[in-house]
Every structure is written in C-alpha cells, then in structure tokens.
Amino acid sequence: MQTDAFHVFDTTLRDGAQREGISYSVADKLAVARLLDQVGVGFIEGGWPGAMPKDSEFFARAADGELILKNAILSAFGATRRAGVAVEDDAQVQALLDSRAQVITLVAKSDVAHVELALRTTPEENLAMVHDTVAFLRAHDRRVFIDCEHFFDGYQRDSGYGVAVLEAAAAAGASVGVLCDTNGGMLPVGVRDIVVDVAARTSLRLGIHTQNDTGCAVANTFAAVDAGATHVQGTANGYGERAGNADLFAVIGGLVTKMGLDVLPDGALAEMSRVSHAIAEIANLAPDTHQAYVGTSSFxxxxxxxxxxxxxxxxxxxxxxxxxxxxxxxxxxxxxxxxxxxxxxxxxxxxxxxxxxxxxxxxxxxxxxxxxxxxxxxxxxxxxxxxxxxxxxxxxAVAELFTVESYRVIIDRREDGTLVSEATVKVHANGTRVISTEEGNGPVNALDRALRSALQTVYPQLRNFELSDYKVRILAGRAGTDAVTRVLVETSQTPNATAANPVSWTTVGVHGNVIEASWLALHDAVRYGLLHETR
Structure with missing residues (x-):
C-alpha cells in the first residue's frame, strides 16, 4: 500500500466521469477501480453515494466483496451538511456513512462569492457546516479529506477566507485540505505563490486538484508539489468536464521520474501504459496517441x-x-x-x-x-x-504465394434503391487458376471477400482473417473527384485463429482510383498475413 508520506488520489470514477461522452456502468466502475489499483494509486474516489444511484450501488457491491484492492483505499465523495440543517439530520451525509467507505472526501465552498451566491448562506454558517460535518464523520471513525472548491479564485478575492475554511476543517479532525482550481484558470506561477502563502498560514496538510482549462493542469500540479503540497488528485488520461483534469499518468510519471518521489509500489510504474489504454477502452474512447508517457507516439x-x-x-x-x-x-x-x-x-x-x-x-x-x-x-x-x-x-523475399490475373467490380443500383456490390477476382495459386465472385456491402468489402474466397482452397488459414478497419483520405494536389486517394486497411485475425503471429496489421495503397488504392492495400494485407502464417 502507498505510504502516507505522499498521496496519489484518483478521481476518474467521479470527476473524470463528468467528461462529455463517458457513462460508466457499475460493472465499468468496478473494472476501472481494479485497473487503478494495479497502477498503485493510494486512493480511489468511487463517486457520490446518495446523489447518484449507480454510485450507491458501486459502493454497496465494493463493500460486499466485489472489489478487492491491494494498494488503494476507496473514498466516497459528498458535500457538507446543508445550511440550517443539523448534520445528523442530513440524508446526504448519512449516505456517506452508509457507503461504508473508510475515507470521505467532502466538497466545501472556500470562495465567499460562492458561499453567498450559490449556497445562499453566510460565510460564518459555511464555516460551521464544514466543522460540523467533518466532526460528525470523524466521530464515526471516518478519515476526512476536504476539497476546497474554487479555492484559487476565492483567494484572489479574499485571501483569508479559504484559509479559515481549512482551519475549520483541521480543528474538526480533517486529514488533508485540497486546494481546487475548479474553473481551471490558473497558471503555474500563480499556483506556486498561493500554495506557499497558504502553507505558511494553516496547520492542515495541503493537496492540489487542478482542471485543464488553460492547458496547465499537470504543470499546476507540479507547481503545487514544489510549493509543499503532498497530496495530488487527477484522473486517468485527464478525463473530466470541459477540458478535463490533470492527467494522473503524466503526474505520476513526473513525480517518480523527474522529481524523484517514491509514490508507487515497486513495479507499478511499468503498468501505466497498459492501464491507460485499458481504461480508454472501458470508457469507449480512442486512446490519445500523443499522450505523455503512455501514448503510442510518445516515444x-x-x-x-x-x-x-x-x-x-x-x-x-x-x-x-x-x-x-x-x-x-x-x-x-x-x-x-x-x-x-x-x-x-x-x-x-x-x-x-x-x-x-x-x-x-x-x-x-x-x-x-x-x-x-x-x-x-x-x-x-x-x-x-x-x-x-x-x-x-x-x-x-516474400514468396510468390499467388498472382492476380485480374479483378472486376460492379455496383448495381436497383429500381427499389438498393445497392449491390459484386466483385470477381481471377488468381493463380499453387498451379491452379481460380475464379471467385462475391457480393459485399460495398465494392471494397466485395473485393476483400472475393480475393480471400479465391485463395482459401489453397490457403485455408485465410478464413481467420477479416478486414477490421478501412480509412480513405483525399490527398491535396487535385480537386474534387479527380484527387489521388490514400487507403489504409487494418486486417485482424478472428478469435479462432491459432497461429502465433500479429493480431492485426495495417497496409496502405495509393492511386487516383479509390478502388485500385483499396485493392493495393488489400493485396498487401493478404500477402503479409500469409507471409506470417507460412514462415
């Protein structure tokens, strides 16, 4: 388990889930939590029980044994008691206890403008809300972190009020005060100056939570650590609302390899790339190929x-x-x-x-x-x-496993508006001339099927190949339909394939005729697949 000297706190399942286009099921959340545990984070924020039914179910299933964590501690997120309501009567606070999470992360307003305009209460009542809720949870043996929402914006309006919120939480027994750049508008130099000042004025351990609206979330996190923060929050792949959160993988990479901080269990850093891509798959998002440390293009x-x-x-x-x-x-x-x-x-x-x-x-x-x-x-x-x-x-050299005599593609638009693509391929393989005609949902699909059908009598392993992706790009230089096209074809082995060779491979074709460009890519795809099946 991660030592308490420095906290790596993940909020992929709560703040990261606010990204447009992400909607985790409970099973997804459990799978993501297991992956995050494998990369060695110290805390995983599972969501907001009581406010979100899926999050309540997640915590219930986790507590009942469906989530076994080796490195991380599960944290529940929630708010302080409502203004004018006794903490023991606040259903949302009770839901935090019911989650059975041993760590509770409370969001609290630390900007006077938000206290008065959003909460519609007084600065004094807000401090009481913080103190009462932390004290109540501590009395029930919960460890409490306080997320000071809009801290940096509030500091620039009133540099003392956010510190007062931190001190109220500390007096009630909170473990960490997290300074949140909720609107994501800060730059590193400003973050560092404020954290240095706040650290000198509060007794509470400081953390940092940054949004990426200026493109500086990771840099702002490092600036805060340099200024004394020993608790960092972020999300896998930087997922989050608007421009996202600090990418936790870039943060971890920098903390370990650049700042020399031992924040992960032995061997966990090498799991980052795998975990990053696996979480992207669960979120149904394409991995960012240019992502720092873990992107396929980053080296x-x-x-x-x-x-x-x-x-x-x-x-x-x-x-x-x-x-x-x-x-x-x-x-x-x-x-x-x-x-x-x-x-x-x-x-x-x-x-x-x-x-x-x-x-x-x-x-x-x-x-x-x-x-x-x-x-x-x-x-x-x-x-x-x-x-x-x-x-x-x-x-x-690639053996001449087959030669192509000719191919032909016909597209038939029928009276009812349906389109039928038909391809005929004539090949020579193993001393035999084979003619095959196949239909497809388009000319390229028909060509692919006809070529593989013609060759399967000689090379039955072709049954294990399938066209899995097809991309066409119009190249600059000529206008409109007279342009040169580039085609990329990805071919994959179907699950019943047994040969120990590449799972998928990509080939390219270029020509002024899109069908010929596609054919060149398909021809290479079959040659390459047979090469690795027969060598």
Whole structure:
C-alpha cells in the first residue's frame, strides 16, 4: 500500500466521469477501480453515494466483496451538511456513512462569492457546516479529506477566507485540505505563490486538484508539489468536464521520474501504459496517441537526424527509457527517413538490413519517391515490411504465394434503391487458376471477400482473417473527384485463429482510383498475413 508520506488520489470514477461522452456502468466502475489499483494509486474516489444511484450501488457491491484492492483505499465523495440543517439530520451525509467507505472526501465552498451566491448562506454558517460535518464523520471513525472548491479564485478575492475554511476543517479532525482550481484558470506561477502563502498560514496538510482549462493542469500540479503540497488528485488520461483534469499518468510519471518521489509500489510504474489504454477502452474512447508517457507516439521518432542519434544511444532523443512506464520506442518511416531510420525500423520488424547498405539506399530512395506521390508508411508497418523483403530478395523475399490475373467490380443500383456490390477476382495459386465472385456491402468489402474466397482452397488459414478497419483520405494536389486517394486497411485475425503471429496489421495503397488504392492495400494485407502464417 502507498505510504502516507505522499498521496496519489484518483478521481476518474467521479470527476473524470463528468467528461462529455463517458457513462460508466457499475460493472465499468468496478473494472476501472481494479485497473487503478494495479497502477498503485493510494486512493480511489468511487463517486457520490446518495446523489447518484449507480454510485450507491458501486459502493454497496465494493463493500460486499466485489472489489478487492491491494494498494488503494476507496473514498466516497459528498458535500457538507446543508445550511440550517443539523448534520445528523442530513440524508446526504448519512449516505456517506452508509457507503461504508473508510475515507470521505467532502466538497466545501472556500470562495465567499460562492458561499453567498450559490449556497445562499453566510460565510460564518459555511464555516460551521464544514466543522460540523467533518466532526460528525470523524466521530464515526471516518478519515476526512476536504476539497476546497474554487479555492484559487476565492483567494484572489479574499485571501483569508479559504484559509479559515481549512482551519475549520483541521480543528474538526480533517486529514488533508485540497486546494481546487475548479474553473481551471490558473497558471503555474500563480499556483506556486498561493500554495506557499497558504502553507505558511494553516496547520492542515495541503493537496492540489487542478482542471485543464488553460492547458496547465499537470504543470499546476507540479507547481503545487514544489510549493509543499503532498497530496495530488487527477484522473486517468485527464478525463473530466470541459477540458478535463490533470492527467494522473503524466503526474505520476513526473513525480517518480523527474522529481524523484517514491509514490508507487515497486513495479507499478511499468503498468501505466497498459492501464491507460485499458481504461480508454472501458470508457469507449480512442486512446490519445500523443499522450505523455503512455501514448503510442510518445516515444515515436520520425526525423532521420533523430534516428541516427538513437541508433548510437536511444537516450539521446528519449527523455527516459520507455520500458520504465510500460511503453516502447517506435521508428516511423516517412519521407524524412534516412539510412538510420530504415535500419532501426527494419530491426524492429525483425528484418535486419544493416549488413546490406545497397538495400538500405534503395529503400530510402523508394520511400522518398513514393511519399512524394502520396504514399505513407508511417501507419502501415505491414506494407513497409513487404517493401523491405522485396528489396532484400533471396530467402528474405516474400514468396510468390499467388498472382492476380485480374479483378472486376460492379455496383448495381436497383429500381427499389438498393445497392449491390459484386466483385470477381481471377488468381493463380499453387498451379491452379481460380475464379471467385462475391457480393459485399460495398465494392471494397466485395473485393476483400472475393480475393480471400479465391485463395482459401489453397490457403485455408485465410478464413481467420477479416478486414477490421478501412480509412480513405483525399490527398491535396487535385480537386474534387479527380484527387489521388490514400487507403489504409487494418486486417485482424478472428478469435479462432491459432497461429502465433500479429493480431492485426495495417497496409496502405495509393492511386487516383479509390478502388485500385483499396485493392493495393488489400493485396498487401493478404500477402503479409500469409507471409506470417507460412514462415
């Protein structure tokens, strides 16, 4: 379990769930909590019991044994008692006790303007609400953290009132006072100055909770830690309302690798990339490929100059070893590629060309010529590997497993408005000429089905392949329907596949005719899949 010297507090299931487009089921919340525990956070805020039925169910199921945490402590979120209501009579406060969470995070107003305009009460009554609620929960043996909402905005109007809220909470037994940049409008220098001042004026341990409306949530968190905060709050992948919250993975990465703070259990940091992507899948959001530390592009190198240096020593262009955070380095092959890029990328793909300088020179030449015509291998490793193997020749070359005689696609629009796409493919494989005709929900689907149908008699493993994604991009240079198109095709193995080879692969095709561009990508997809099935 995380030591009490420094707190990493996750609020993905409460504040992060306020992001537009996210709606966790109770099962989702339990799954996310298990993942967060694996990355080693100290506290997981599960939601607001009593205010949200799903959150009440989550806490009930967690307490009944469905959530076993090894590293984290579960926290429930709620508000102080209502103005003019005795704390023991406040149903919302009682729901916090009923949640059976051992840590309660209370939100309290710390800005006089919000006290008077939103709560419609007096500053004095608000202080009493804070004190009474904390004392009540402490009397029931709950640990209490106080989230001081709008603290930084309030400080700039009245620098003393927020401190008074902190002191009221401390006097009643709260453990931590969290300074919240609720509107997300602060910059790091302002955060640091305020935290330094507040730390000198209160006896309560300080925490920080930042929103990302200025793009500074992570930086603001580090500024607060530098000023003395020892409790940080954030969300997985920075999820949250508006522009989001501080990305907890970037915060953890910085605390451990840059500030030298031992805030996670041994081995947990290397789980960050996996957990980040798994939580994105549960939230039904595409992972941010350019996310710090955990994004698939965060250690990707494109320029030939970078690759030359990385070939000598990877640390020259990486701020840390990607494996530390469970990530990996990638070399991107583009028109900016030089010899070092090709050598590093080929090694990554298991096709080492370092001993064949003439092949490297030829591949560099081909890449630059093709990219000038619209080809892009940056996201199509499978097509690049085929290009490499074709250039190498000999035993490394892709065997001529089949040849294509011709293909034809017909689109029939019928009187009732329905569209039928039909493709005929003629191939030669294993000394046999095969003709196959298939229908599909579009011309590319029909072509894909016809090609695989024609080859399945010779290569039955093709039944395990399926087209899983298809992207078309119109390239600049020509207008309208006369434009050159680039097609990316992702092919996957179906669940019944047994071969130990890539789960999915991406190929590229470029042509002025979108059908031909699609065909080129499909042809590479089948070649690549058969290559790894038959080697």
């Amino acid at each position: 990707a190198h494109k320029a030939g100059l970078h690759a030359s240096a990385i070939k000598v020593k990877p640390e020259l262009y990486n701020h840390l070893d990607p494996a530390v955070v469970g990530n990996s380095q990638r070399i991107l092959v583009t028109e900016m590629a030089g010899r070092a890029s090709i050598e590093l990328k080929s090694r990554e793909l298991g096709v080492d060309v370092a001993s064949r300088p003439e092949v490297v020179a030829e591949v560099v030449h081909q890449i630059k010529e093709r990219e000038a015509s619209g080809w892009s291998y940056e996201a199509a490793d499978a097509s690049f590997e085929l290009l490499l193997r074709d250039a190498l020749g000999g035993e490394d």
